[in-house]
Amino acid sequence: MLKQTALTIILILVNTLAQASPITFTFSGIGDLTLNGTNHNNTAFTVTLNADNVDVQPPPTLPTYVNLSGTIDLGDLGTATFDNLLYIYSSQDGGFAGFGDNDKGDLFGLFDNGFLTYDLISDFGPLTVGVSDVDDPLQWIDVETSLGKTTFENFTTATFSATVSAVPLPASAWLFGSAVVGMIGFVRRKNS
Template sequence: MRHKKIRLALVLLASSIVTSTAQASLEARTGGMVYDKINKITWAADANLFKTQAAADSNLVNEIIVNNNGVINDASAVNGSHTLTAADFNTSTGKMTWFGAQAWVNNLTLGGFTDWRLPIITEGASGGNPPVSEMVALFANGPSGGAGAGNGAGAGTGMTNNGSYNIFTNVQSSEYWLGSEYASSPGEAWLFLTTNGTMSYIGKLNQNFAWAVRSGDVAAVPLPGAVWLFGSALVGLIGLKRRKNIV
């Protein structure tokens, strides 16, 4: 009977660990990052990180421009590039032109990683369906509390407050740049609207917010605490059985 009780306790403990970790598609990582287990990408936890950085570093814009050699590729320009200036950045709001946003993520180091980028379109439009982007996936599976598939229209990421939303800070109820250009018009790029979960495109010189993302996870072992807890419980149950046998 004692053996059966111990086995049952271990099964229940393992089940609770699996259940609690499977419920959330987003996991907070140290260093100001959030991992999306479904799409296998890591987001900056601060959804207006540029503004946060600019408030702490008055020379940030100059650093970004210099580190990008003063230019960003531009398919719509005659010479194939856009010359970066301070006008591409608004440090008081965190908004940037598409060129400024590209330059910012190129310059970004977060959590020791330098391969940050803007979110991209993952599926093109087809059969009347709108394109799908990494921000659409985040909107549908994460902060909006599951707005649905596809374009995610329903409740806005920046309008909803739940457990997933609280993982992030400074989420703006506004437009966010995507790294994907609008193929039919090289002077425009795609953006995502957190207010209603839709996507659109606009001229690259307009200013919008930028949310940094990178491919993959930043943690080799995402759940060391759960593993340690399971091992400790196992040792404790075995020790309890031995004490009972001695008595």
């Protein structure tokens, strides 16, 4: 009985610790863009995508998160949500990472050897690359956002980071665990 109870506690704690952890991906930089037909040069931007680190789609293709929502902060122009679902990808073979729009395809990619070891499920960066290592934004044309249609003409420096947020163990798990430990102590004391 005591061994079964101890095994149950271990299984519950392992299951609790294996919960998904929120992960935030951030792409930021400076670029020339058009918003609703108006040109804006040297505009700082930050794209933020949120996922859970257990939702990554493994190879045979690139490790990818799909069906994500995201925002783009365009400084003084405002912050917008993307109208279409997004995806993020990384290639350990090719040394690149980026994100795309389910309707338009790949929107933004960065190339750096630092991505050769990145798995999309852990903390990473920040990693800043120069203009020669930022993928040409050929598909970022009339991307629908809550501020309107955005088109990027080019990017200069860009930065990528990923931050995993710790998920605290729920109080109910601690309460349950302490109750089970108390019961084990009671049973052992009663049997002695």
